[in-house]
Amino acid sequence: xxxxxxxxxxxxxxxxxxxxxxxxxxxxxxxGTLYLLFSLLMxxxxxxxxxxxxxxxxxxxxxxVEPQFFNSxxxxxxxxxxFGAVMPAFVGLANWLIPMMIGAPxxxxxxxNNWSFWILPFAFAILxxxxxxxxxxxxxxxxxxxxxxxxxxxxxPFLIFSVHLMGISSIMGAINVIVTIVNMRAPGMTMMKMxxxxxxxxxxxxxxxxxxxxxxxxxTMLLTDRFFDTSFFNAAGGGDPVxxxxxxxxxxxxxxxxxxxPAFGIVSQIIPTFARKxxxxxxxxxxxxxxxxxxSFIVWAHHMFTVGMPLTGELFFMYATxxxxxxxxxxxxxxxxxxxxxxxxxxxxxxxAIGFVIMFTIGGFSGLMLAMAPVDFQYHDTYFVVAHFHYVxxxxxxxxxxxxxxxxxxxxxxxxxxxxxxxxxxxxSTISVNILFFPQHFLGLAGMPRRIPDYxxxxxxxxxxxxxxxxxxxxxxxxxxxxVFQTIKGGEKATDQVWEGAHGLEWTLxxxxxxxxxxxxxxxx
Amino acid sequence: xxxxxxxxxxTAAAGIAALGxxxxxxxxxxxxxxxxxxxxxxxxxxxxxxxxxxxxxxxxVVFGAMFISIVKHRKSRGVQPSQFHESTTVEILxxxxxxxxxxxxxxxxxxxxxxxxxxxxxxxxxxxTAYQWRWGYDYVDNGVSFISSLSTPKDQIxxxxxxxxxxxxxxxxPLVVPVNKKVxxxxxxxDVIHAWWVPALGMKKDAIxxxxxxxxxxxxxxxTYRGQCAELCGKDHxxxxxxxxxxxxxxxxxxxxxxxxxxxxxxxxxxxxxxRDDLMARGEKVYNSSCAACHQANGAGVPGAFPALxxxxxxxxxxxxxxxxxxxxxxxxxxxxxxxxxxxxxxxAVVTYERNxxxxxxxxxxxxxxxxxxx
Numbered sequence: 001x002x003x004x005x006x007x008x009x010x011x012x013x014x015x016x017x018x019x020x021x022x023x024x025x026x027x028x029x030x031x032g033t034l035y036l037l038f039s040l041l042m043x044x045x046x047x048x049x050x051x052x053x054x055x056x057x058x059x060x061x062x063x064x065v066e067p068q069f070f071n072s073x074x075x076x077x078x079x080x081x082x083f084g085a086v087m088p089a090f091v092g093l094a095n096w097l098i099p100m101m102i103g104a105p106x107x108x109x110x111x112x113n114n115w116s117f118w119i120l121p122f123a124f125a126i127l128x129x130x131x132x133x134x135x136x137x138x139x140x141x142x143x144x145x146x147x148x149x150x151x152x153x154x155x156x157p158f159l160i161f162s163v164h165l166m167g168i169s170s171i172m173g174a175i176n177v178i179v180t181i182v183n184m185r186a187p188g189m190t191m192m193k194m195x196x197x198x199x200x201x202x203x204x205x206x207x208x209x210x211x212x213x214x215x216x217x218x219x220t221m222l223l224t225d226r227f228f229d230t231s232f233f234n235a236a237g238g239g240d241p242v243x244x245x246x247x248x249x250x251x252x253x254x255x256x257x258x259x260x261x262p263a264f265g266i267v268s269q270i271i272p273t274f275a276r277k278x279x280x281x282x283x284x285x286x287x288x289x290x291x292x293x294x295x296s297f298i299v300w301a302h303h304m305f306t307v308g309m310p311l312t313g314e315l316f317f318m319y320a321t322x323x324x325x326x327x328x329x330x331x332x333x334x335x336x337x338x339x340x341x342x343x344x345x346x347x348x349x350x351x352x353a354i355g356f357v358i359m360f361t362i363g364g365f366s367g368l369m370l371a372m373a374p375v376d377f378q379y380h381d382t383y384f385v386v387a388h389f390h391y392v393x394x395x396x397x398x399x400x401x402x403x404x405x406x407x408x409x410x411x412x413x414x415x416x417x418x419x420x421x422x423x424x425x426x427x428x429s430t431i432s433v434n435i436l437f438f439p440q441h442f443l444g445l446a447g448m449p450r451r452i453p454d455y456x457x458x459x460x461x462x463x464x465x466x467x468x469x470x471x472x473x474x475x476x477x478x479x480x481x482x483x484v485f486q487t488i489k490g491g492e493k494a495t496d497q498v499w500e501g502a503h504g505l506e507w508t509l510x511x512x513x514x515x516x517x518x519x520x521x522x523x524x525x
Numbered sequence: 526x527x528x529x530x531x532x533x534x535x536t537a538a539a540g541i542a543a544l545g546x547x548x549x550x551x552x553x554x555x556x557x558x559x560x561x562x563x564x565x566x567x568x569x570x571x572x573x574x575x576x577x578x579x580x581x582x583x584x585x586v587v588f589g590a591m592f593i594s595i596v597k598h599r600k601s602r603g604v605q606p607s608q609f610h611e612s613t614t615v616e617i618l619x620x621x622x623x624x625x626x627x628x629x630x631x632x633x634x635x636x637x638x639x640x641x642x643x644x645x646x647x648x649x650x651x652x653x654t655a656y657q658w659r660w661g662y663d664y665v666d667n668g669v670s671f672i673s674s675l676s677t678p679k680d681q682i683x684x685x686x687x688x689x690x691x692x693x694x695x696x697x698x699p700l701v702v703p704v705n706k707k708v709x710x711x712x713x714x715x716d717v718i719h720a721w722w723v724p725a726l727g728m729k730k731d732a733i734x735x736x737x738x739x740x741x742x743x744x745x746x747x748x749t750y751r752g753q754c755a756e757l758c759g760k761d762h763x764x765x766x767x768x769x770x771x772x773x774x775x776x777x778x779x780x781x782x783x784x785x786x787x788x789x790x791x792x793x794x795x796x797x798x799x800x801r802d803d804l805m806a807r808g809e810k811v812y813n814s815s816c817a818a819c820h821q822a823n824g825a826g827v828p829g830a831f832p833a834l835x836x837x838x839x840x841x842x843x844x845x846x847x848x849x850x851x852x853x854x855x856x857x858x859x860x861x862x863x864x865x866x867x868x869x870x871x872x873x874a875v876v877t878y879e880r881n882x883x884x885x886x887x888x889x890x891x892x893x894x895x896x897x898x899x900x
Binding site: 060061062063067068071133134135136139140141145147148151153154235236240241242275276277278279280281282283284306307308311314315318319322323325326329330332333336337338339340341342343344345346354357358361362365368369372373374375377378380381382442445446447449450451452453454455456457458459 | 555556557558559566568569572573576577580583584587588590591594595598599600601604605606607608609610611612615616619620623624627630631634635637638639641642681682683684688690691692693694716717718720722724727728729730731733734735736738739752753754755756757758759760761762763764827828829830856858859
């Protein structure tokens, strides 16, 4: 490297230190770190709420909290986990990894990147402040169905405003991802050579841009119904409460895939590395992701089979929903074939990836069952649904995120994490999460509705087991926090390649990588 | 206590073990969907078992392959990784085969769905109105009408008394239907969205304000069937159970006659003038079952959510406005319109009670005739 470029680089390295470094940063790695740490914090806050829920449900009867507060807990737990933990974690991973994977120096729109992160702490401060307001935090469910949501106390406008902020943040993050991927790929990095994590994020970003404004519209209509005498969703004024559900789920179903597609990408990076074998069907994985994204727009009303749709509507949404099983199956088959006749080792990221494939598939099976409208009339709004979406979101999305952290943290920090503790974290998590959520299938089938603070005595046994699993899973995550901070502070020096079987541009950079990932674009053959 | 807990845990563990093999035995442990007592619930159960078995079959193949791979294809066994990848034939195969399996499942599902949605030619129609947090039933054909609410005492909920067998699944007045008749429910709601669900009847439907949904069932076996509201409807969502009692034709007719007799007695009670003590006593009962959930038994309400009645403008101001508030509710808030939920006697009693309890010493007395005039 010539002296001239070194000086040039050094100039770029100048940035404020201390707190101001983080407030004013436009660097994709700093912003990625902020996103990931914020997500970890929210994971703990949302997790604490889950602990309250499981404590109250440990035994029949009301022991710890009143029903209204219980409803606030389920509502806030969902909003915080979805918008505060899982989505920011994926955006954090995108920030860290996409520029390194496509051979770019940074994200395309660094100032917007800063803004999209710094909106989030305010959005969640507003949302959490409602816990201390008169009338309590929102308690109408994260789905915010009217007319019930209209009974929210002073928290109502704060809920709407914080959802608006989360949406703005997500849209800006998504625009940044798209612009970066489309414009900043290294020479030779054609679309069909991009790592799958980049592909799945590109598709996710389009889903975000298409659906977040729909959510914003829906909650704005709630706002005007409450404060400006409109009647969008008020039957007494000629409106239609079911209309909200259609609009909400038109956002809500693609949102489900926003929460899982990047996880598919992560697992598709990890498995080939530790199987020491290329991904079985790269292009079919890309097409399957695109098919899932397309289908996600035409299945929304399967969340509403009981609202009294016409028969033809129910049939359409049932068939369309069942179709999603096809591309999802293609993905699972591809992962398994990638493992087949490989030479596998089972470091922590691989354990999480294998755990993901098995447990996400279990969630996929219950999803297929829920797609069948005539049986969904029995499953709908029971603990069977709770079990289903926690299998796809906890053992699916969250496991993939944790796997990603173990996989790339040596690259990010330059230190290896503690492998023994990592494996312990995986096994404790996997055992406890199944004790937590598997019995909920039985509870739902036996007839326990979701979102209830108290239940009849016949449900006592499984709730007790589930709560024990919940406390164990919650405690185990403190171990994860410890491992992460231990690795940030120090540890065995990581090599550039980190993993024997790792392929991709990010592994050609030093560990930790330089402040600007690729100052000179690498040549991809 | 500990013994029963351990027993429950053991039963549960045994149940999990049983699910793999004998699914019929599993039903006894409350692990599986109920077969129910209607043609619809049986159809739902059969479909559920079909798709569950298909899923278990696919899971067996996929997880089996993974398991073999994890055991055999590991680096520690010294294997060399094969580098095969990309096969269009295989990709097409594992797209088409699952698709065909799905078509195979969609055919019986479509048949079942068509049958479930056919509410024509009903023998009996009952209008179901959901309120926060109770159910109202109006028999369209014979005029019987009543409100059904949770009968579990508060002491059991707050662990001050032993919970009985049907804790939270018991009501003061169950819905009574004849067996082997096609019963059509016309479901709506008064305030927020609820959902009417009795698992043994195999169907659930949302109760939506401003809309009327339909569902039907034909109970084939006399008995008592229990369910709950299945759509989050606010604070006491977990406390609005549904109990359906299916009776033989003759018993059902007898029950209808009794209800009609009770209704005419109520009408007479509304004609006479009530004494203060009678009004206060009846009012306290009505208050505790219909109002105390929000405004609290001591009238203090919940700050920020439910206003206090103790010393409130409405409860100590003009009587007419108070009656009107209880009759018509306050739109846009949780305050429901009680005009259709409570009788003239009950409304008169509860307004009298609210104006004279907890130190609200207005001295006013409201008679059933006053309420009738205000309707």
